[in-house]
Amino acid sequence: MICVDNLFTGVRSNIRQLLEHEHFEFLRHDVVQPMLIDCDQIYHLACPASPVHYQHNPVKTIQTNVVGTYNMLELARQVGARILQTSTSEVYGDPVVHPQPETYWGNVNPIGPRACYDEGKRCAETLLTDYHLQNGVEIRIARIFNTYGPRMAFDDGRVISNFAVQALTGKPVTLFGDGQQTRCFCYVDDTVDGLVRLMHYEGDEASEPVNIGHPGEVSMRQLAEMICEIVGAPFEVDYKPLPTDDPRKREPDITRARRRLGWSPRTELSAGLRRTISDFSQRIANR
Ligand code: UDP
Numbered sequence: 001m002i003c004v005d006n007l008f009t010g011v012r013s014n015i016r017q018l019l020e021h022e023h024f025e026f027l028r029h030d031v032v033q034p035m036l037i038d039c040d041q042i043y044h045l046a047c048p049a050s051p052v053h054y055q056h057n058p059v060k061t062i063q064t065n066v067v068g069t070y071n072m073l074e075l076a077r078q079v080g081a082r083i084l085q086t087s088t089s090e091v092y093g094d095p096v097v098h099p100q101p102e103t104y105w106g107n108v109n110p111i112g113p114r115a116c117y118d119e120g121k122r123c124a125e126t127l128l129t130d131y132h133l134q135n136g137v138e139i140r141i142a143r144i145f146n147t148y149g150p151r152m153a154f155d156d157g158r159v160i161s162n163f164a165v166q167a168l169t170g171k172p173v174t175l176f177g178d179g180q181q182t183r184c185f186c187y188v189d190d191t192v193d194g195l196v197r198l199m200h201y202e203g204d205e206a207s208e209p210v211n212i213g214h215p216g217e218v219s220m221r222q223l224a225e226m227i228c229e230i231v232g233a234p235f236e237v238d239y240k241p242l243p244t245d246d247p248r249k250r251e252p253d254i255t256r257a258r259r260r261l262g263w264s265p266r267t268e269l270s271a272g273l274r275r276t277i278s279d280f281s282q283r284i285a286n287r
Pocket of ligand 1: 050051146157158159160162163174175176177181183220242243246247
């Protein structure tokens, strides 16, 4: 296995336990530059996923999603590899269909602050599909809904890591807007299991997108209350403005993943949050 990362948001210590493995190799490389290595499967996950990080340099984010995906597709074409693209629930934008099935085309602002990510990921899906139709490249597209779990960065900027670090360090939680907006959070082990199953899926419709997410919808206020309760911290809120174009709700319809991959998430939010908070707590203690 060859792991490629430019370490913009990742850190080497996250793969410490793999570095000594005889079948594991790490390459520091940015997918915006072409690459040629021998491989038979490509899991293309490259791109910052937190709004704070992907909006830091939006042009670079589009490059990563479009030029980076083009480079990975060229690699797949040249070596005959199958490629799995980690797309996103962001392709649905601020959805007017709820929950979202894969057949929904979305409601996305092409010139908003999230466009570098969501339009970039939409274009990447188009590129994959056209490489499949034009060049016969074997493609898989997973639309991931808000993954979380141990080893997220303290400064990741997404909601679960923010609330966990704030509650553990005695700070009020930063709730954006009135906190009534919803998301669905999928524990990382379940997401990875879904990706591996999709990569190996062989059905006729295998090149179609598949939602990978947990259907349990939760408001940001409920999430903040849950995290404070697990930590044993008082529920204190620092209200901040709702960011522009922040989707009001989001929930995956996972009928396709259930039927085709036999996949559904196993980890309930409360159990996943406990594991994630325990990991943050240990790292804070060792800082
Ligand atoms: N959010 C919040 N406080 C934070 C960070 C995020 O209330 O400190 C909200 C944000 O406005 C959004 C939701 O939590 O409605 C999920 O945000 P995140 O950045 O984790 O993911 P995304 O918006 O990309 O789904």
